[in-house]
Amino acid sequence: MSTRLYFDIEEHQWPLVYDDKYNVSFCGFERFHIFDAKKWRNIVQWSAKVAMIAEVPIVACVPNILVQHAYLKPMRLQTGGSVLAGKLALERGWAINIGGGFHHCSGDKGGGFCPYADITLLIKYLVMYRSVQNAMIVDLDAHQGNGYQRDFLGVPEVYIMDMYNRHIYPKDEEAKRAIRRKIELGNKVEDLEYMLKLRKNLKAALNEFKPDILVYNAGTDILDSDPLGHMRISDIGIIKRDEFVFEICKSNQIPVVMLTSGGYIRRTARIIADSIINLKAKGLIGNEPVSKSCGD
Template sequence: MSSEEPNLYFEIREDQWPLVYDDKYNVSFFGLERFHVFDSKKWGNVIRRLKESGLITEDHIVHPMEAQKDHLRVVHTKKYLNSLKWSSNVALIAEVPVIACLPNVWVQHSYLRPMRLQTGGSVLAGKLALDRGWAINVGGGFHHCSGDRGGGFCPYADITLLIKYLIMFKLIRNAMIVDLDAHQGNGYQRDFIDVAEVYIMDVYNRNIYPKDREAKRAIRRKVELGNKVEDLEYIRKVRRNLKEALAEFQPDILVYNAGTDILDADPLGHMNISEIGVVKRDEFIFEICKERHIPVVMLTSGGYLKKSARVIAESIMNLNRKGLIGRERNGKF
């Protein structure tokens, strides 16, 4: 890694929370973002609600650095990064065909730069979780991207990079990924096939994208669900399987991919989980990590309803009420 590139890790003030976000996370593409299923302002809407609730102020937030080429090369091939210089390739990943017609300099600034900033946020949040016991990147969770290919709105492999950074700097020996987005996390799974130090638990709808059989080889605890699964079955399976996973594997950090596309009526998840079901799901993950002294880093990942931002904000507020995050939760294990 070039010494000229800024380090994605840095110390934060004692009064700051390990809550990582920047206004530049939000995608603005001359209005074209309105034609995409993804709410390109979701991340900003989460923070706005947290501020309106009085839980945080601007001073609490940690602003990350943007992942640069040398950082990304820790995971990504040169060929893949070069492919992003062609707008047509980015259009396939973002699933916005009109992007193919735009100058790449616009694509880099309006879409890929926010994604690189969120990727830097995930890497920083991983380190902050070790320092404080927990961290949340209000963004990231690009679980369909691997070192040599993007897809499913995911241009950078932030989950793989988060873990590789921690191992590279000898901050951890192993990690567990708990992916509760509605979709199979095939990107990091391809990166960690046959990597014993990374335990993957993935709970997803087997009937939807990506149906990646090769990537499934990396999953150590696979929970495949059907369409329209509801709260009782979902929470029961998540609780049982995570407890069994932690009996098999003792991680130095738990990377929690907390997609809200499991919500009832989400156009891509096709599951029937209620808003309170999402809140209780997140509460359980943080609770079991606190009980077992496992640092946890949460990434917000997928979620394609306008109400997703409100549900994420309500979940974060609930975690604070339960004493699972906040000033009293800070402190290295």
């Protein structure tokens, strides 16, 4: 079996996955949505269904060929980037897709701006092509990750830890049954409470379950000024959050793949960039290959 989603990179190259085509430019219609559709640069479905998923009703009136080119193609490219980043994480110990993290999409249904189930595909490809047996998803986006949760409901080889604002979308009770470590937060949570709960629960999760890879859904919609997350985490709080996740993965020799997921204001692009710079400064990412390997 083979897949064109995987390719090798040179030793001097970092496993940072990005393409300028990730960015959505949709005849100006992207301005009707709260999401910064070009954050990543600074699905064959009918237009009506895409309009529902993307939550931009005017898209339903647009010819499907334009929807495919302007919206779904960038989303497919990001999905492929997530799958590739998973493979690279096993080889290098870490990888970051500057995109992806479509955690509201399951294998049979999109929603919440998410048209493709990239987290599910990432893990399933690693099981198929890289002999991964156990995977952990740590979802720190402000919203519950109900898409992949529905896909992995009743799958003991996938451990899900989800820390989210319980008062906001999607409130999917059926999907919550898949969560092994559930941390439900309230509105206006600040840095100290957030980091204490993250540290306690991620350490406990890794004591309960030993993954071959950790998929880190690193949404920045927990930011204090984000209009959808309704939390109060500072810029430095997000940077320290990412630092802790990479630090604990490195100390346990667990490959980690980071997806940037939600974040609905322009400031988040700068925070993500600053976080990656901080990870390098702290020696948590670099060119060193991982000493633990799962498959060829």
